[in-house]
Amino acid sequence: MSNITREQLLEIFNFRAACRYYDPSKKVSREDMDCILELARLSPSSVGSEPWKFIVLQNQAIREKIHPVAWGIKHPIAEASHIVVLLAKKGARYDSEFFRESLAKRGLTPEQMDATLARYKSFQMNDMKILESERTLFDWCSKQTYIALGNMMTGAAALGIDSCPIEGFDYDEVNRILAEEGLFDPKEYGVSCMVTFGYRAKPITKKYRKPA
Ligand SMILES: Cc1cc2nc3c(=O)[nH]c(=O)nc-3n(C[C@H](O)[C@H](O)[C@H](O)COP(=O)(O)O)c2cc1C
Incomplete structure (x- = not known):
């Protein structure tokens, strides 16, 4: 470059x-x-x-x-x-089809998928508090x-x-x-x-x- x-x-x-x-x-x-x-x-x-x-x-x-x-x-x-x-x-949302698809394209195993979504749940719910409204x-x-x-x-x-x-x-x-x-x-x-x-x-x- x-x-x-x-x-x-x-x-x-x-x-x-x-x-x-x-x-x-x-x-x-x-x-x-x-x-x-x-x-x-x-x-x-x-x-x-x-x-x-x-x-x-x-x-x-x-x-x-x-x-x-x-x-x-x-x-x-x-x-x-x-x-x-x-x-x-x-x-x-972390538990939406949109998020599952976005992770699936990276080839995560089902276990990795569950762990990642649990992290995103806490991120969206507790850290950023963005699940409070649409x-x-x-x-x-x-x-x-x-x-x-x-x-x-x-x-x-x-x-x-x-x-x-x-x-x-x-x-x-x-x-x-x-x-x-x-x-x-x-x-x-x-x-x-x-x-x-x-x-x-x-x-x-x-x-x-x-x-x-
Ligand atoms: C998110 C955003 C929305 C903006 N919306 C408009 C707009 O609707 N119409 C417009 O003429 N300028 C709009 N601006 C331009 C800003 O007025 C302009 O970026 C700012 O005054 C700084 O000037 P510059 O971009 O020439 O450096 C917008 C700028 C931003 C960042």
Whole structure:
């Protein structure tokens, strides 16, 4: 593996900025988008649970349906080259089929499976106390999706591609619209956040950060 310099790394992080205006004439290539999605897939998640799905929302009619309830997307929605909706798993309890499947793919013996699930039970119940409500469990999975979100945005920046994370929308409505379009089963998944990709229409000037 060839290393990049600290200067190059900081250049990438300084380049990444929330992009509110995309150049509609520039589209992210299929190869670059596949790479960005691969960065999401390769992202780490708590206990390797991968409690996510990623929807690439290119259908213009569906985009137009969510735009009126997505105040955080400031530009005409067609201007973003790509929009990715990050879904988080619902009901990801230690004793769910989802967890059994996630462990089974690692080839654990039945004894190892039982021991691991007992550890996860204590982790979810006592350590993190996330079994208290459906919401706390869902939010734990949503947290994992934000790791993928960050990796996608940083990776995109390294390719010279702009992005904007999006939390500014009516979650009930966006869940309803996307589920009605058959994009996911709302009993199994819910929207965690979104992210737009494209190329900035104009320079993004200032970064506001607390002093180190
Ligand atoms: C989780 C998250 C959600 C965000 N949601 C929105 C959004 O809905 N609309 C928007 O224009 N910016 C959104 N932002 C962008 C932030 O306002 C921006 O990242 C922050 O002001 C720092 O600026 P910078 O990203 O340009 O460095 C969001 C950022 C994060 C991390």
